Amino acid sequence: MTKKTESRIVFWVFLAPVLFAFIMVMVIPFFLGSYYAFTNWTSSARVDNGLRFIGFKNFTDSLTDPSFLYSFGITFVYTILNMIAINVVAFALALLVTGNLRFKNVYRVGFFVPNLIGGIILGYIWQFIFNNAIPSLGSLIPALGFLADPDKLMLSKNTSALAAMVIVGAWQYAGYIMMIYVAAIENIPQELIEAAKIDGATPWIRLRAITIPLCAQAFTVTMFLTLVNSFKQFDVNVSLTSGGPSTMLMGQPILGTQLLALNIYNTAFISNKLSEAQARAFVFFLVLAIISIIQVYVNKRKEIEL
Amino acid sequence: MKRIALAFMVLLTATAAFGAGKLTLMQNKPEIDAQLKAYAAAWGQKNGVTVVIKSIGGTSGGMGPQLKADYAAGDMPDIFAFDGLESFKEWEGIILDLSKEPWVSKTSVAFKYNGKVYGFPVAVEGWGMAYNADLLAKAGIDPKTLTRYDAYKKAFEKLDSMKSELGINAVVSMAASVEMGWVTAHHNFNSLLANGLPYGDLSVVNDLLAGKVDMQRLQEYADWVELLFKYADKSILLTGNYDAQVGAFATGKTVFLHQGNWVDPNLKAANATFKMGFAPHGSMKKVTDGIFVSAPSFYAINKESKNVALAKKFLNDLVTTPEGANYMVKEAGMIPAFSGISLNPDGQLSKSVQQWAAAGKVYSWDQYYFSGDFRDKVLTPIYNQFAAGSITKAQFVDLMAKAFKDNAQK
Known part of the structure; x- marks a missing residue:
């Protein structure tokens, strides 16, 4: 055996387990699912139900369903708000823990820990905070009495419930994104900052002219991660609001904070x-793929410019 | 290569052998999971088989997904629970006809379809307005009078004016958030369908399914819903979960609770020692002297299972052996759906359900004639908005009427 064939064998042997898993749980289900999206498949034992090919009916049904259209809109709003919230908080935290701070490693760990809690549990914890902890804080402190008013509970109105989801999303994810920013900030050559200091640049100018441009690569990654993660948000949505409270669209009562992933799940189960949910998932995939390609393209161009 | 093939063969036969001595049951009552597992383990030891219990609770989105996934994977349980007509239809193709089983003659609430028996009733459950008898006595209200809308209205007004004397936050503990849609769009909804009608009378259900709405009945029902929402604890109504809702009643912070006798274990855990019972729903102007009692779910046997005989024996033993009866009544605290079981559950609310049933004052559960889709995705948001005050009673009535008409056209 020559060295070349040997290294090729090693290459494939090491790749095989991952490749196998990837094909079995990603590639095959994806194509099978796209096929099912054009059928009336339900995965149940109904008597009158043979597998039939029904063309684009699942897609047209989805696109005329007010709840799906609403979920699309609300998911965009949530994604934008969440991206801004997470990145601003994460970057601020990163600046904080890379500065001259005592116990900064303790802070880094502390900020990162929420990311280790599963989304479902996190949702229930925050549901308790919004429904019980904050109102009882309001009844304890007279100055904060408005917090105890049941009409002002965050989860009782759909706009504030969406804000609640952004808060929880940022709390969960900011620590993780912070780590990426920390790595980027620590990679900035110290002499650049020193030179700027000698030139008399204020901290604000140093941040704008040195730190942010030199973190451009990190921004590409964090923007992508937060975009995709916010768009796919499911577990916190389920446990925190279950899609409620409800609202009206096109004369129909619908769930007011039901993001796309939850909408797909509810359609299925x-x-x-199930096949209509597949169709929705397919649309979801296409839209998310297009948006993230545009985002990466724009960010990459920014990287070069800077 | 040969060695790998051999290893594969061994693995295959091992799993096959393992699979044969295994009986799987999937059910939707997580509150009895531990008790059922203990019983099933003992039963399995006697019968030389491993019984696997899978418990997944929740609304119509609860057990369904797992069952579908298992069905698609060819790993369907031997026995599984379903809750009524709509979910029966979902699995009709593989549900075994149980008409000839010995337990059939001992129950009146088995699931029947076209004259054949398909479902083993898991228990008997009931709900009405659970009341705190001590607080009612203090306020001088006799629960026996609470049988119609006007009586409830007067009682609620009186209790509301005595809040500080009674030490309560609100009159009723009611939940109407989207997460609690099963309280509004399943249980409360049933008042519209079945209250005041003879047991098993489907006239209102069939009319509504056909899109014919009795506006008088709907108006009276809307009054009832409004009354419940108006005197409910606002924060529990809008954002509370099951624990918050039951907790308020258990700690004496409300006089009424809109739940069924399944809260008995929760009340016991919360050390609620006051006297309590069920009063009928007051969803109509006329007297409706009865509560809603039925089997909440049924066990079906999978026709394609390899263990049909064992599965049949498992169900039969629940009824005919003392261990089975002891598990159902004493361990799981359920009201047995079968005659010939002399044990009684300990919970106060379960006893109250038994008294109503013994007196024959019962109304049926008809909400399962409507699909989970309709209840959870169409009705739940309507109730939720009415509770939040974003729609008026007139709009509530219009939206409900429109929902039935749209549903009939599907």
């Missing part, structure tokens, strides 16, 4: 329309 509450409405028992």
Whole structure:
């Protein structure tokens, strides 16, 4: 055996387990799912139900369903708010823990820990905070009495419930994104900052002219991660609001904070329309793929410019 | 290569052998999971088989997804629970006809379809307005009078004016958030469908399914819903979960609770020692002297299972052996759906359900004639908005009527 063939064998042997898993749980289900999106498949044992090819019906049904359109809109709003919230908080925290701070490693760990809590549990914890902890704080401190008013509970109105989801999202994810910023900030050559200091640049100018431009690569990564993660948000959505409270669209009562992933899930398992849910998931995939490609393209161009 | 093939063969036969001595049951009552597992383990030892219990709770989105995933994977349980007509239809193709089983003659609430028996009733459950008898006595209200809308309205007004004397936050503990849609769009909804009608009378259900709405009945029902929402604890109504809702009643912070006898274990855990019972729903102007009692879910046997005989024996033993009866009544605290079981559950609310049932004052559960899709995705948001005050009673009535008409056209 020559050295070349040997290294090729090693290459494939090491790749095989991952490749196998990837093909089995990603590639095959993806194509199978796209096929099912054009059928009436339900994965149940209904008597009158043979597998039939029904063309684009699942897609047209989805796109005329007010709850799906609403979920699309609300997911965009949530994604934008969440991206801003997470990145601003994460970057601020990163600046904090790379500065001259005592116990900064303790802070780094502390900020990162929420990321290790599963989304479902996190949702229930925050549900308790919004529904019980904050109102009882309001009844204890007279100055904060408005917090105890049941009409002002964050989860009782759909706009404030969406804000609540952004708060929880940022709390969960900012620590993780902070780590990426920390790595980027620590990679900035110290002499650049020193030179700027000697030139008399204020901290604000140093941040704008040196730190932010030199973190451009990190921004590409963090923007992508936060975009994709916010767009796919599911577990916190389920446990924190279950999609409620409800609101009206096109004369129909619908769930006011039901993001796309939850909408797809509910279509599949509450409405028992598995193939229609597949169609929605397919649309979801296409839109998310296009948006993230545009985002990466724009960020990459920024990297070169700077 | 040969060695790998051999290893594969061994693995295959091992799993096959393991699979044969295994009986799987999937059920939707997580509150009895531990008790059922203990019983199943003992039963399995006697019968030389491993019984695997899978418990997944929640609304119509609870057990369904797992069952579908297992079905798609060819790993369908031998026995599984379903809750009524809509979910029966979902699995009709593989549910075994149980008409000839010995337990059939001992129950009146088995699941029947076209004259054949398909479901083993897990228990009997009931709900009405659970009341705190001590607080009612203090306020001088006799629960026996609470049988119609006007009586409730007067009682609620009186209790509301005595809040500080009674030490309560609100009159009713009611939940109407989206997460609690099963309280509004399943249980409360049933008042519209079944209250005041003879047991098993489907006239209102069939009319509504056909899109014919009795506006008088709907108006009276809307009054009832409004009354419940108006005197409910606001924060529990809008954002509370099950624990918050039951907790308020258990700690004496409300006089009424809109739940069924399944809260008995929760009340016991919360050390609620006051006297309590069920009063009928007051969803109509006329007297409706009865509560809603039925089997909440049924066990079906998978026709394609390899263990049909064992599965049949498992269900039969629940009824005919003392161990089975002891598990159902004493361990799991359920009201047995079968005659010939002399044990009684300990919970106060379960006893109250038994008294109503013994007196024959019962109304049926008809919400399962509507799909989970309709209840959870169409009705739940309507109730939720009415509770939040973003729609008026007139709009509530219009939206409900429109929902039935749209549903009939599907």
